[in-house]
Amino acid sequence: MKKLLLISCIVLSACSSAQKQQQAVTNDSASCVQELIKTFSAEEKTNPPRSIYQYTYNNATVYYVPAKCCDFFSDLYDSKCNIIAHPDGGFTGRGDGTAKDFFEKRTNEKLIWRDER
Numbered sequence: 001m002k003k004l005l006l007i008s009c010i011v012l013s014a015c016s017s018a019q020k021q022q023q024a025v026t027n028d029s030a031s032c033v034q035e036l037i038k039t040f041s042a043e044e045k046t047n048p049p050r051s052i053y054q055y056t057y058n059n060a061t062v063y064y065v066p067a068k069c070c071d072f073f074s075d076l077y078d079s080k081c082n083i084i085a086h087p088d089g090g091f092t093g094r095g096d097g098t099a100k101d102f103f104e105k106r107t108n109e110k111l112i113w114r115d116e117r
Contacts, residue, residue: 032081033063037113049115055106057099063112064102076102 033052040050046068053064062084063077073086076099085099094100 032077032079033112036063036065036077036081040113040115041117045115045117049117051114052112054108054110054112056108057102057106062106064106 036052040052043050048066048068050068051066053066055062055064057076061079063079063081064087065075065077067074067089071089071091073089073095075083076085076087078084085102086096087099087102088095090096
């Protein structure tokens with residue numbers, strides 16, 4: 001009985017720890033996205049308007065920001081808002097080649113923000 005109780009405590013502790021880590025990742029994501037929004041809001045309005053989309057890509061949460069104009073790269077950020085790729089745009093329209101499969105593999109699209117000024 002004591003062993004079962006000990007095992008239950010260890011499992012519950014591990015689950016609690018995992019939930020706290022997930023919550024920290026979610027808070028980091030929310031914080032960095034808020035910083036992106038703050039930065040984009042301080043810039044001149046663009047046409048098309050700036051926007052941020054959230055996707056699942058390669059089993060991770062990513063944020064996609066379409067290019068603000070012709071011949072510019074789009075940006076793909078990880079969950080901590082580090083740029084990990086430029087999936088499209090640029091002179092060729094094909095991005096920088098580091099996430100060639102992004103448009104085929106992305107799932108769970110969610111519009112996070114669009115500049116409505």
